[in-house]
Amino acid sequence: MNDPHDLHINVLGTSFSITAGEAPEYLEEVLAQYQIAVANTQGISGMKDPLKVAILTGFLLCDEINKLKLQIEEDHTNAEAERAGEERELHHITQSLITRLERVLDA
Numbered sequence: 001m002n003d004p005h006d007l008h009i010n011v012l013g014t015s016f017s018i019t020a021g022e023a024p025e026y027l028e029e030v031l032a033q034y035q036i037a038v039a040n041t042q043g044i045s046g047m048k049d050p051l052k053v054a055i056l057t058g059f060l061l062c063d064e065i066n067k068l069k070l071q072i073e074e075d076h077t078n079a080e081a082e083r084a085g086e087e088r089e090l091h092h093i094t095q096s097l098i099t100r101l102e103r104v105l106d107a
Contacts, residue, residue: 007031011038012050037061 004019007027011034020027034057041047041057 011035012054014050034061 002021002023004021005024005027006017006019007024008017009015009031011031022030037060038053038057041053041060045053045056047053047056
């Protein structure tokens with residue numbers, strides 16, 4: 001873990017500081033992303049209640065994380081299937097070459 005850094009958070013009318021072991025630039029980036037997510041939630045939902053906006057924003061971010069996980073798993077599965085297909089093709093080519101060599105050597 002990196003040296004702890006403080007981050008001042010001011011979102012939805014609430015202000016506080018946290019200490020985390022990440023680089024300040026990273027913390028600021030995460031905070032900026034969250035602030036954008038909160039603004040998007042407010043714009044989409046029309047909600048004004050800070051607690052409801054925070055809860056819905058958290059829910060939507062979890063939804064996005066799960067969709068990304070599913071996409072990564074799908075990509076991984078597709079890559080494995082592609083590799084398996086390539087391995088079968090290489091095996092077939094190798095067997096074909098061995099058969100040809102055996103014919104030449106037997107002739």
